[in-house]
Structures are given as structure tokens and as C-alpha cells.
Amino acid sequence: xxxxxxxxxxxxxxxxxxxxxxxxxxxxxxxxxxxxxxxxxxxxxxxxxxxxxxxxxxxxxxxxxxxxxxxxxxxxxxxxxxxxxxxxxxxxxxxxxxxxxxxxxxxxxxxxxxxxxxxxxxxxxxxxxxxxxxxxxxxxxxxxxxxxxxxxxxxxxxxxxxxxxxxxxxxxxxxxxxxxxxxxxxxxxxxxxxxxxxxxxxxxxxxxxxxxxxxxxxxxxxxxxxxxxxxxxxxxxxxxxxxxxxxxxxxxxxxxxxxxxxxxxxxxxxxxxxxxxxxxxxxxxxxxxxxxxxxxxxxxxxxxxx
Amino acid sequence: xxxxxxxxxxxxxxxxxxxxxxxxxxxxxxxxxxxxxxxxxxxxxxxxxxxxxxxxxxxxxxxxxxxxxxxxxxxxxxxxxxxxxxxxxxxxxxxxxxxxxxxxxxxxxxxxxxxxxxxxxxxxxxxxxxxxxxxxxxxxxxxxxxxxxxxxxxxxxxxxxxxxxxxxxxxxxxxxxxxxxxxxxxxxxxxxxxxxxxxxxxxxxxxxxxxxxxxxxxxxxxxxxxxxxxxxxxxxxxxxxxxxxxxxxxxxxxxxxxxxxxxxxxxxxxxxxxxxxxxxxxxxxxxxxxxxxxxxxxxxxxxxxxxxxxxxxxxxxxxxxxxxxxxxxxxxxxxxxxxxxxxxxxxxxxxxxxxxxxxxxxxxxxxxxxxxxxxxxxxxxxxxxxxxxxxxxxxxxxxxxxxxxxxxxxxxxxxxxxxxxxxx
Numbered sequence: 001x002x003x004x005x006x007x008x009x010x011x012x013x014x015x016x017x018x019x020x021x022x023x024x025x026x027x028x029x030x031x032x033x034x035x036x037x038x039x040x041x042x043x044x045x046x047x048x049x050x051x052x053x054x055x056x057x058x059x060x061x062x063x064x065x066x067x068x069x070x071x072x073x074x075x076x077x078x079x080x081x082x083x084x085x086x087x088x089x090x091x092x093x094x095x096x097x098x099x100x101x102x103x104x105x106x107x108x109x110x111x112x113x114x115x116x117x118x119x120x121x122x123x124x125x126x127x128x129x130x131x132x133x134x135x136x137x138x139x140x141x142x143x144x145x146x147x148x149x150x151x152x153x154x155x156x157x158x159x160x161x162x163x164x165x166x167x168x169x170x171x172x173x174x175x176x177x178x179x180x181x182x183x184x185x186x187x188x189x190x191x192x193x194x195x196x197x198x199x200x201x202x203x204x205x206x207x208x209x210x211x212x213x214x215x216x217x218x219x220x221x222x223x224x225x226x227x228x229x230x231x232x233x234x235x236x237x238x239x240x241x242x243x244x245x246x247x248x249x250x251x252x253x254x255x256x257x258x259x260x261x262x263x264x265x266x267x268x269x270x271x272x273x274x275x276x277x278x279x280x281x282x283x284x285x286x287x288x289x290x291x292x293x294x295x296x297x298x299x300x301x302x303x304x305x306x
Numbered sequence: 307x308x309x310x311x312x313x314x315x316x317x318x319x320x321x322x323x324x325x326x327x328x329x330x331x332x333x334x335x336x337x338x339x340x341x342x343x344x345x346x347x348x349x350x351x352x353x354x355x356x357x358x359x360x361x362x363x364x365x366x367x368x369x370x371x372x373x374x375x376x377x378x379x380x381x382x383x384x385x386x387x388x389x390x391x392x393x394x395x396x397x398x399x400x401x402x403x404x405x406x407x408x409x410x411x412x413x414x415x416x417x418x419x420x421x422x423x424x425x426x427x428x429x430x431x432x433x434x435x436x437x438x439x440x441x442x443x444x445x446x447x448x449x450x451x452x453x454x455x456x457x458x459x460x461x462x463x464x465x466x467x468x469x470x471x472x473x474x475x476x477x478x479x480x481x482x483x484x485x486x487x488x489x490x491x492x493x494x495x496x497x498x499x500x501x502x503x504x505x506x507x508x509x510x511x512x513x514x515x516x517x518x519x520x521x522x523x524x525x526x527x528x529x530x531x532x533x534x535x536x537x538x539x540x541x542x543x544x545x546x547x548x549x550x551x552x553x554x555x556x557x558x559x560x561x562x563x564x565x566x567x568x569x570x571x572x573x574x575x576x577x578x579x580x581x582x583x584x585x586x587x588x589x590x591x592x593x594x595x596x597x598x599x600x601x602x603x604x605x606x607x608x609x610x611x612x613x614x615x616x617x618x619x620x621x622x623x624x625x626x627x628x629x630x631x632x633x634x635x636x637x638x639x640x641x642x643x644x645x646x647x648x649x650x651x652x653x654x655x656x657x658x659x660x661x662x663x664x665x666x667x668x669x670x671x672x673x674x675x676x677x678x679x680x681x682x683x684x685x686x687x688x689x690x691x692x693x694x695x696x697x698x699x700x701x702x703x704x705x706x707x708x709x710x711x712x713x714x715x716x717x718x719x720x721x722x723x724x725x726x727x728x729x730x
Contacts, residue, residue, distance in 0.1 A: 011506075088619070088623060089623060089624055090622060090623060108624070109626075110624040110625060110626035110627065111507055111508035111509050111578075111625065111626070112507065112508075112509070112578035112624070112625045113624050113625075115577070115578050116578060116623070116624060116625070130508065131508045131509070131626070132508035132509075132510075133507060133508025133509075134508065168508060171508060194504075194505040195500055195501050195502060195504065195505050195511065196501055196502030196505050197505055199502050200505075200506075
């Protein structure tokens with residue numbers, strides 16, 4: 001089924017491969033509901049989390065996913081490592097491989113770093129977010145969450161609101177959702193819309209009211225607070241006024257629409273607390289599903305012949 | 307010693323020659339040209355059967371890296387690389403360390419080139435001290451020391467007033483000011499062309515406007531001052547259009563592009579290959595077409611290499627932090643021949659844009675096989691096919707996106723000031 005030993009992005013996956021991961025994750029979700037949440041398939045395997053950017057949920061999620069599969073999980077902390085002594089990324093990665101790792105879970109601010117590592121290493125590379133390129137496991141857990149609520153993805157209308165230009169979450173979700181047959185709308189100010197995004201088969205909106213109308217799924221993205229400093233926006237207040245997801249606006253979507261957010265949230269910037277904590281929010285469920293999906297990814301990649 | 311080059315098809319746009327002739331070299335000079343089989347008996351015969359015999363190529367945009375970055379390239383390796391590519395004269399940009407903004411550095415480069423250089427080297431001085439864009443360098447002293455043009459290449463002169471002053475003041479010496487057109491705010495943090503491909507790759511884009519607004523500014527300043535402006539490495543269709551319009555109304559401007567801007571597009575970056583990272587960045591198919599049209603209609607006067615050699619480590623890393631630049635001397639002419647094959651340029655036009663025109667812009671006595679000129683000659687087999695293999699480059703910089711490309715046109719021999727270098 002799976003040919004690559006790496007998960008670099010959703011862009012390269014077929015719909016069948018995506019569904020295979022989601023189906024596998026369903027099995028692991030059951031494991032997570034048990035009293036003893038551990039299974040043995042990755043015993044003797046080592047997962048190294050190599051995070052060059054701050055992360056709580058993704059790193060913790062991968063750590064737990066590895067441990068639930070009985071792998072040894074090591075967090076390579078960049079701040080205390082030789083990276084601060086000037087070691088290059090290449091040497092750090094080769095060192096980790098030589099330490100006997102079977103997987104590197106990499107997060108880096110530069111797009112293409114997982115691809116670079118996949119060219120110089122033999123072990124499995126899992127992209128946990130690279131620059132503004134992709135965050136495949138986030139999209140997979142989002143797809144998993146949508147599927148569990150809506151039964152199927154094909155034919156759904158999904159509205160993604162926020163900093164599309166800088167969002168690897170948006171990119172991976174656009175690839176995944178369109179591959180599985182959803183209609184995707186992206187909503188944000190023109191300053192945060194990347195060039196040529198419509199060529200990915202999405203509809204572009206600058207008005208949130210128009211964009212979320214009759215949507216089945218609404219995804220809000222984190223607005224990095226530095227965007228204001230860089231001149232993309234006049235103020236966070238104005239952003240909230242124009243693009244914040246409020247209960248009032250949510251009424252424009254379908255009655256049973258679900259609200260998602262990859263976290264961490266800025267309440268009062270991209271989303272109102274009333275919505276984030278409201279009955280349509282599945283934000284915390286996303287977090288739980290993240291472990292099941294990452295278990296599925298580790299499990300499947302471990303089975304790919306090197 | 308008398309050397310006679312025989313049996314070759316001699317093409318020299320400066321003399322309007324294209325035919326089978328014999329060239330007699332005596333010492334460092336071209337002594338005489340003869341009709342086929344009419345040459346005298348020499349000490350040595352060079353048989354150029356099946357080859358074209360042309361004036362040595364002239365590159366008006368080379369980075370030699372010395373002084374300061376000898377691990378990337380030296381004057382010795384860079385000039386050897388030039389010769390292997392058919393170039394016998396190269397003009398080196400001032401962004402060395404220290405920057406070539408003083409006669410000490412200019413003299414160092416010239417002395418080093420005389421001692422270790424394989425071909426003729428002409429230094430280009432910085433426009434502003436430290437390339438900081440704030441105060442003009444001492445043009446008179448630098449010219450006396452050997453600088454033949456001025457540029458802050460690698461950096462634009464952001465201060466429009468200083469650029470105005472440079473174009474005005476340089477008129478005293480009738481010397482070109484070479485502009486690297488880039489609005490640093492628009493290009494900030496960018497690593498490739500801004501467009502659909504940068505969106506797909508998640509890499510920060512450099513919009514075409516970053517180049518075009520500065521081209522427009524410099525054309526306006528050139529028009530205002532009447533100075534001699536040369537636009538370096540034109541990469542966008544918009545720039546071509548601006549330059550074409552300026553030329554039509556008589557603005558004193560010349561321009562160059564580089565082989566990668568007419569051979570490659572941003573589509574090729576999809577593998578995050580850092581050897582495709584170059585500034586200005588590779589653009590789109592539309593721009594490639596416009597650049598070819600600009601070369602054809604004369605808007606773009608020169609094909610230069612922007613030879614920018616880098617160490618392996620500077621490229622074998624994250625795309626964002628990898629160095630900009632392409633090692634270009636050893637592939638430029640063969641890539642140029644593709645334009646001839648595509649019908650964009652005639653062979654004569656290609657040779658003109660790679661030897662005679664840059665010589666004229668830089669006011670150097672090159673790009674000609676005229677009697678008493680320095681014997682700078684390239685002998686090239688147009689039909690011989692080869693596969694680009696960067697490991698065989700004489701340049702220290704193996705950073706080429708053309709590795710593995712199947713090209714035609716091998717440089718068989720290069721003669722630099724009478725000295726013969728054989729490559730096959």
C-alpha cells in the first residue's frame with residue numbers, strides 16, 4: 001500500500017493512501033479508549049523528535065503516539081544541543097541517525113527541510129511542520145476528525161479562515177480535502193493570500209460572511225501576532241472585526257457545521273471564546289485524534305521496506 | 307613563435323567575417339589573417355577542422371571571490387574556469403572581502419591576476435564605500451588603478467539620490483554604472499520567484515516587481531543625468547519592456563541577462579534543489595519568452611554569466627539559508643548555442659553578445675580578431691555533444707543546476723594573449 005518510508009507532505013499522497021492512514025487511525029483510536037493504552041508493534045524502534053521551532057501539542061502528541069506503540073521516544077532539544085554550538089542541520093541529522101534512530105520527526109522553520117533530510121538519511125522522516133510548506137499529520141488528524149463527524153469528506157464544503165500565506169496547516173488541508181473530494185474555500189485579507197492559490201482548486205474569499213455561508217466545516221487558523229508588526233494588518237482588533245469567527249457569523253454556516261482550530265488559539269483574535277468553547281467546536285477532539293493519526297503514521301511507515 | 311590556426315570557420319562580428327580563414331599569431335598578438343590555405347609556414351599549426359574560431363568570450367559579470375572567499379573560488383581557479391568556458395576576459399564584481407572600494411584591493415586583484423590568472427581580469431569597483439550605498443568611492447583613483455566600471459552588485463544602491471550622483475559623477479570618466487536592480491524591502495527574506503510555485507513550496511517569494519521598480523527608477527535617473535547605465539542580470543519580462551521603451555526614447559542604457567534566465571523557470575525548483583537558488587530568482591515561462599525576445603530584438607545587449615561559485619557546504623543545506631548563485635562560466639556558451647538552435651539568435655549575434663558588445667560597453671580592446679589585437683581566441687566544436695558534469699569543472703564552485711544536461715558545443719582550445727590551452 002504505502003511506498004514511501006517518509007511522510008513529507010499530503011501533496012504526494014494518493015486518496016487511497018490518505019484513506020488507508022485514516023482507517024488505520026480508527027483502530028488506534030479504539031486502543032486509546034482502553035484502560036491500558038499501549039500496544040507492542042514498535043517495540044525496539046526509536047523515534048527522535050527533532051524540533052527546531054517551539055511546539056507543545058505536536059511534539060507531545062508524537063511522543064505519546066510513539067510510546068503507545070511501545071517505541072523508545074527521545075526528544076532532541078535544540079536549545080540545549082550542539083546546534084547552539086554551531087552544528088549544521090546536516091550534521092545534527094546524521095548524528096541522530098548514527099545514534100540508531102528509526103524515525104526522525106522534524107519541525108523546522110525552513111520549507112523543504114524534511115525533503116533535504118530525506119535525501120541525506122536512510123531512516124524514515126516524518127514532517128511535523130516545515131516553514132509555510134506542509135504539516136501533514138495536522139491535516140490527517142483534521143480529516144480524521146471531519147470524517148468521524150460527517151461520515152465522508154466527498155461533497156463537503158470546508159471554509160478555512162486565516163493566514164493562508166504563512167500556514168502549512170492550510171496547505172496540507174487544501175491538498176487533503178481536495179484529494180478526498182471536498183470543496184475548499186479560503187478566506188483572508190489579500191495581504192495574507194498566497195500567489196496563485198486558486199490554482200489548487202480552492203475558491204478565494206475576502207469576506208468571511210460570504211466564505212462561511214452554508215459551510216459544513218469551518219477551520220480557523222492561528223494568526224501569528226507578528227503579522228501586524230510586518231504590516232500585513234493594521235491591527236489585531238481590525239482583524240477580529242473583519243475575520244474573527246463569532247457566534248453571529250457561525251449562524252451563516254450549516255446548522256450542524258463543526259468548528260476546528262489547529263491550536264494554539266488566540267481567543268479574541270481569530271476566534272471568539274463563545275465559539276471556541278461552544279457546542280459546535282471539535283477543537284479538543286482534534287487533539288485526541290492527533291495521537292491516533294500519528295500512531296497510524298508511525299505504524300504504517302515502520303512497515304515500509306527500506 | 308608563429309602559430310597558424312587553420313581549417314576553421316572564422317567568425318568575427320567586429321570585422322564582419324564569417325568564413326574559412328587562417329589566423330597567424332605571433333607572440334601575444336594576432337599578426338595577420340589569410341584566406342584559406344594562403345597562410346605562411348608557422349612554427350606550429352593548430353588544426354581547427356570542424357570548429358568555429360571566434361574572438362575569446364568576454365564576461366562582464368563574474369564573481370572571483372578573491373580576496374576574502376578563497377574557499378569558494380580564487381583568481382587562479384576562476385580564470386581557468388573562464389578559459390575552459392571559452393572566455394579570455396572577465397570583469398570581476400567588487401563584493402569580495404574586503405570590498406573592492408579602494409585602490410589597495412584593485413591593485414591586489416590586478417597583481418594577483420597577472421601572477422596567477424589564466425586569462426585577462428578587469429576589476430569592477432564598488433559604487434559606494436563598503437557597498438553601503440551611502441558615499442561614492444573615489445572613482446578617479448580606482449580607474450587609474452584599473453577599474454573599468456562601477457557596481458554595488460549583490461546589493462542595490464537603495465538611496466536614489468546616491469544613485470543619481472553616481473550616474474552623474476561617472477560621466478566625467480564616461481564609464482558604465484552597473485545596477486543590481488532589487489528593492490530590498492519587496493524582496494525581503496525571499497528565496498525564489500513569487501508565484502504559484504513558491505506557494506506550493508512554501509518558500510518566501512521575490513516578486514518580479516522587486517526588480518522592475520528599481521529598473522524603472524534607474525532608467526528615470528539615467529534619463530535625468532545622461533549617465534551610462536547598465537542593467538545587470540535582467541530576469542523579468544517587465545524589465546525587458548521597461549528597457550525597450552527607454553531605449554526607444556534614447557536613454558543611454560545597456561543590459562544583460564544570464565543563461566539561467568533563458569533556460570530555466572521556477573518550475574524546476576520543485577525538488578528544493580539549492581543549486582537553482584539564484585538572485586534574481588528563476589522566473590516563469592512567460593519571462594523566459596520575453597527575455598529571448600529581448601535578446602532577439604536587441605533590448606538585451608549582452609549575455610553574461612553572473613558566475614557565482616560557492617562551496618559545497620554553502621549549498622548543501624536548508625533552502626532558506628543556502629547561498630544564492632550559479633557557477634556559470636563553463637556552461638554559458640553551450641547554453642547560448644541553444645538560442646541559436648531555437649532560432650532566437652544567429653550564431654553571429656550570439657558571439658556578438660558574448661564578446662564584442664560587452665567589450666564595447668566596458669571599453670576594453672577585446673572581442674575582436676583584428677590585426678595587432680591580443681591573441682584572445684576560442685576554438686569551439688559546435689556539433690560535439692557533451693553531458694554537463696560539475697565534478698569536472700575547473701571552478702571551485704560546482705554549484706550548477708545544469709548538471710546532467712545534454713548540451714552541444716565544446717570549447718576545444720582557448721588562446722589567451724597568445725598562450726594556448728587545450729581542453730580535449
